[in-house]
Structure formats: structure tokens, C-alpha cells
Amino acid sequence: MDNRQLSLICLIKILDKKQFADDVLNKNLQQTQYPSELYNMVAEVIKNKLKLDFFISRLSSKKLDKLSYPVRNILRLAIYELEYTDSPAYAVIDSYVNLVKKYENKASGFVNAVLRTFIRQKDNINPPNINDNPIQNISINYSHPEWMVKKWIKTYGLEDTINICKYNNSIPSVTIRVNTLKITMQKLINIFDEHNIEYSKSKYLDECLNINYKGKIAKLPGFKKGYWMVQGESSCLVSKVLSPKEDSKILDICAAPGGKTTHLANLINNKGLIKAIDINNSRIKRIQENCERLKVYCVDIEVADGTRYQTEINFDYILIDAPCSNTGVLSKRLDARWNKSEQDVKNLSTLQYKILDNAKNLLTFNGTIVYSTCSIEPEENINIIEKFIANNPDFIIDDINNYLPDRLKSKEKYLQILPSKYNIDGFFICRIKKRV
Numbered sequence: 001m002d003n004r005q006l007s008l009i010c011l012i013k014i015l016d017k018k019q020f021a022d023d024v025l026n027k028n029l030q031q032t033q034y035p036s037e038l039y040n041m042v043a044e045v046i047k048n049k050l051k052l053d054f055f056i057s058r059l060s061s062k063k064l065d066k067l068s069y070p071v072r073n074i075l076r077l078a079i080y081e082l083e084y085t086d087s088p089a090y091a092v093i094d095s096y097v098n099l100v101k102k103y104e105n106k107a108s109g110f111v112n113a114v115l116r117t118f119i120r121q122k123d124n125i126n127p128p129n130i131n132d133n134p135i136q137n138i139s140i141n142y143s144h145p146e147w148m149v150k151k152w153i154k155t156y157g158l159e160d161t162i163n164i165c166k167y168n169n170s171i172p173s174v175t176i177r178v179n180t181l182k183i184t185m186q187k188l189i190n191i192f193d194e195h196n197i198e199y200s201k202s203k204y205l206d207e208c209l210n211i212n213y214k215g216k217i218a219k220l221p222g223f224k225k226g227y228w229m230v231q232g233e234s235s236c237l238v239s240k241v242l243s244p245k246e247d248s249k250i251l252d253i254c255a256a257p258g259g260k261t262t263h264l265a266n267l268i269n270n271k272g273l274i275k276a277i278d279i280n281n282s283r284i285k286r287i288q289e290n291c292e293r294l295k296v297y298c299v300d301i302e303v304a305d306g307t308r309y310q311t312e313i314n315f316d317y318i319l320i321d322a323p324c325s326n327t328g329v330l331s332k333r334l335d336a337r338w339n340k341s342e343q344d345v346k347n348l349s350t351l352q353y354k355i356l357d358n359a360k361n362l363l364t365f366n367g368t369i370v371y372s373t374c375s376i377e378p379e380e381n382i383n384i385i386e387k388f389i390a391n392n393p394d395f396i397i398d399d400i401n402n403y404l405p406d407r408l409k410s411k412e413k414y415l416q417i418l419p420s421k422y423n424i425d426g427f428f429i430c431r432i433k434k435r436v
Contacts, residue, residue, distance in 0.1 A: 003032055004077065004095060005102075007041045011073040014046060014335055021046065021335040029216075036214040040171065045073075045080045046334045047169050050143040052076045055083075058125045059114050070103035071111065078115050082122075089119055134158060142169060147342045148327065155378060156418065163420030164376070168330040168337070174211045175202070176220075176228040177236050177259075179294045180266045183227045185209075195221045204405050204424070205240070207266075208233050226294040231259040234328070234374070234417050234427035238321060239263040241403045241415075241429050242370040246271040248316040251362060253277055253306040253355060257286035260321055265296040275313070277304040307354040314364045322352040324373035324380050328419065328426020349379045356388055360395070366436055368398065372429045376418060381428035385414065389432070398431040 010028050013019040025042060029035040045052065056075050057064055064072060078096040081087045093115045100111045127133075127140035134153065139146045142165035152161040178185045185207060192199055192209075197220065202208035208231075213220060222228055239260050244250050246268045255261045255276035264274055278284045281303050291299050306320070325345050326336040356371055363369065373380050389395055399413045408415060408422070414430035 001031065003034060003038045003041060005099060006032055006038055007045070007077055008070065008073050008099065010038075010042045011045060011076065012069045014042070015049065015073065015338070016069045018339075021333075035216060041077070041080075043171075043334050044084065045076050046338075047330075048080060048084070048143045049076065049338065050145070051140055052079050052083075052143075054127065054140050055079050055118060055122070055125055056114070059117050059121070060110075062110075068104055068107070071100060071107045074100050074103075074111060075114060078111070079118055082115065082118060138162060138165060142166065144168070144330075144337055148337065151342070151377065156376075156420075160418060160420045164418060164426070167419035167423070170331055172331040174213060174217065174230065175232050176209055176211055177205075177231040177263060178207045178209070178228050179226055179262070180207065181270055181295055182225070183222070188222060188227055191221050191227070197221070202233050204233050204407055204422075205236050208236055224293070229259060229262060229290065229294060231263065232329075232332075232425045234425040235259055236263060237404070237408070237415075237417075237427065238319065238370060238372045238429055239267060241400060241431055242267075242317055242319050242368065243403050244268050244272070244317045248272045249313060249364075250274045251277070251313075251315040251318045251359070253309070253318065253320045253359060254279075254323060255287055255301075255321075256280060256283035258288075258290040260319060261287055261299055262290055262294050262296050264319070265291075265294075265298050268298065270296065270298045272298055273313075274299045275311070275315070276301045277306065277309055279303065279305050307351065307358055309358065309362070311362065313362075314367070315362055316364050316367050318359050318363055318367065318369045320355055320359055320369065320371045322348075322355055322371065322373050322380070324348055324352070324375040325377055326374055328374045328376045328417070328428075331419070332425070345375075345377050345379050349384060352380055352384050353387060356384060357391075360388075360392060363434065366434060369432050370429065371432065372427060374425060374427050376416065376426040376428070381416060382414060382430070385430050385432065394435050395432050396435055398433045400429060400431050403431065 006028055010024050013024045014021045032038045074096050078092055081092045097108050097112045101108050128136045130137040135146055135150050139149045144165050178188050198212035199209045252261045256278040261276045276287050276299050284303055287301050325340050326333045330337050397413045400415050401409050417427045419426050
């Protein structure tokens with residue numbers, strides 16, 4: 001089965017049957033000799049779905065929601081290739097017309113007609129002018145839901161919104177964090193050099209490398225030996241900001257899959273206690289797997305609800321990487337932009353506050369909490385902190401700039417990373433302490 005048909009199978013499952021993109025791709029990437037090509041085809045169609053559907057709606061004599069799953073996604077795939085790749089038009093059309101015959105033979109003439117019309121008319125199919133309707137223009141051109149674009153324009157302005165959308169549609173780099181419990185960064189670099197692995201050093205963190213590699217990540221040298229872990233730079237900043245000391249007690253809430261948990265173990269040199277909890281039983285197994293591979297021994301793992309978790313232990317440090325809308329990591333969370341709504345942001349903010357409010361009861365007298373999300377929505381971030389401080393006057397925001405590299409120093413006491421400004425994942429990080 002070639003990658004075009006595999007892409008079709010993936011898209012139907014993800015876009016129409018609402019299965020998780022990561023799960024579908026992980027399964028189907030095993031079925032091809034060219035996994036990076038398959039991943040990119042599926043990822044790009046998902047990200048550009050709204051613009052592709054805009055083209056189809058202007059060309060098709062049938063409404064988009066009346067088309068069968070195979071026909072709708074074959075049109076998306078074909079128009080993506082015609083618009084965004086250098087594939088010869090005749091080969092693209094011929095291939096997808098033949099593919100649709102396997103699923104719905106009578107639709108082959110329709111697909112052929114739509115694609116040929118697209119080639120002739122595509123330059124005349126345009127969204128509203130940005131000056132007349134900036135929300136629709138950006139939404140269609142950069143394939144983001146209108147509610148999202150509207151919020152970002154209001155919060156960050158037009159230019160930043162466009163740049164955020166561009167970042168979200170880019171191919172994300174693979175970032176790894178060295179596991180200092182097993183190897184130094186220099187020794188890891190030497191290994192990559194020996195194997196001709198292309199990399200660049202992080203602008204922000206000494207323990208991170210950006211890897212230029214198109215194969216299966218697990219086949220990179222050092223993976224099985226636990227020399228490194230895939231983890232984004234913004235995500236790594238969270239544990240650095242918590243800045244725990246050796247022999248301390250740490251609670252990691254919403255800890256799966258364990259990137260921050262294992263990073264914390266690096267920072268305390270495996271000396272102390274890290275209690276890692278997560279409500280999802282299947283995801284929590286990932287923490288165990290990562291701890292075993294990286295030889296992390298100081299972590300105690302438990303399935304638990306962060307909004308209600310209680311224990312007799314008082315923790316010196318608590319890390320809350322709260323469940324969120326993922327609007328800061330849409331370049332990596334392929335289907336998130338289509339699976340979230342404005343109401344979800346409101347619902348998540350309620351959950352996030354409950355987790356933070358419960359965590360305060362688990363802290364030592366002079367303890368520290370770091371609250372983070374991979375969201376760029378104020379309702380999930382600074383608004384949560386301000387509400388918490390207002391309701392708990394015995395807590396203060398601890399100036400984050402004391403824990404950040406110079407390139408990320410913030411005008412505020414907290415950090416809101418925008419992809420448009422830093423060219424890394426969007427994250428919110430805030431450090432709060434009890435008053436002494």
C-alpha cells in the first residue's frame with residue numbers, strides 16, 4: 001500500500017472518525033518504508049484542512065458535508081499536493097482518480113473534474129481581503145478556526161496573530177534533552193558527530209539540542225541507552241524555573257508522559273523524592289517506561305486526580321503542568337485546533353484553578369509552586385494566577401526572571417512564550433510562593 005492510500009486511511013480516522021492523530025500515525029507509520037513522507041502528508045493536510053476545504057467548497061457542485069469520507073479526503077490530499085508540492089499535476093490527478101475508484105468508482109469523474117478545475121481556477125479563488133475581514137482572511141489563509149484567530153487578534157494584535165499561525169503551520173523541529181544522569185552533553189554531541197547526525201544547539205538551554213533527522217526517533221543513537229529524551233525547549237524551561245534542590249520533596253501533578261518528571265530527577269541528581277501523579281492510567285505507564293529507560297530512581301508514581309489529591313507529605317516544590325487547550329503547541333498537536341472550542345478554554349480554566357487551589361494544601365510553609373501550560377490563552381494562564389493570588393493573599397508571585405536565561409527575561413514576573421517572538425513552543429510559566 002503506497003503512502004497516498006495510507007494517508008487517506010489516516011485522514012479518515014483522524015478528521016472524520018475523530019481518533020487521536022498521534023495514535024493513528026504511530027500505528028500506520030509502521031506500515032511504510034517512508035515514514036517521514038507519510039507523516040508530513042497527513043500532518044500538512046490536517047493543518048491546512050480549512051484552506052483545502054475552502055478550495056473544495058468553491059469548486060465542488062456538492063456540499064462538502066455531503067461527500068463521502070474517501071472522496072472528501074482524497075480531494076484534500078490531491079489539492080494539497082497540487083498547491084503545496086512540486087509533484088507533477090498530471091501524476092497527482094491520475095493517482096487520486098485511480099485511488100477513488102477503489103472506494104467509490106462512480107465518484108472518479110467528479111474527482112477528476114474538481115481537480116482539473118482547481119488547476120485552471122486556483123489563482124482566482126481567494127478569501128476576503130485582509131483589510132475588509134482580517135479574521136476570515138487569516139482563518140482561511142492560515143487554516144485556523146475563526147474563534148481562535150479572533151481571540152489572538154484581540155489579545156496579541158494582527159501581526160503577532162499571523163506569525164503565530166505561520167509557526168503553527170511549520171514543520172516542528174525535534175528537540176532532545178540530554179539525560180545528565182547518564183551522559184554529558186559533550187559526550188552526546190561526540191556520539192552524534194560520529195554518526196553524522198545533524199543538530200544545532202538550543203539558544204535557550206544548555207541541555208537541549210535541535211535534531212535534523214527524518215527517520216524513526218527511537219533509532220537515533222543513545223535512545224535505548226537512555227542518553228536523551230525528546231522534550232521541547234519551552235517544556236524544559238518549566239523544571240528549570242522550579243529549580244529544586246537536592247534531597248527535596250517534589251510533587252509533579254499531571255506528570256505524564258514524564259518529560260518534566262525525569263528532568264526534575266536530573267536537576268536533583270536522583271537525590272530526593274519526586275511524587276508523580278496523573279489521572280490517566282494508560283498515560284502514566286509512559287512515566288514508568290521513561291524512568292526505567294533513563295535510570296531515574298527517585299520517582300514514586302501514582303494514578304490520582306490533581307483536583308482532589310491528598311497525602312500526609314508536605315512538598316517543598318510542586319509542579320503543575322495543567323491540562324490545557326494546547327494552543328501554544330499546534331505545530332505538534334496536529335488535530336488540536338479542530339478539536340477545541342472557545343467553551344473548552346472556559347471549561348479548562350475551571351479545572352486548572354481547581355488543581356492549583358488543591359495544590360496549595362500540599363505545600364510546606366515556605367514551599368514553591370510552578371504553574372505552567374502549553375497554552376497562549378490568558379484565561380488559562382495569568383487570569384488563573386491573578387484569581388488564585390486574590391483568593392489566597394498568603395501567596396505571592398515569585399519573579400521568574402531570577403530563573404530564566406537572559407534571552408527570555410520578561411517585563412513581567414511571569415513568562416508567556418509566544419511562538420511568534422521566540423520561535424519555540426508557546427508556553428506560560430509562573431512561579432508562586434507562600435509569603436515568609
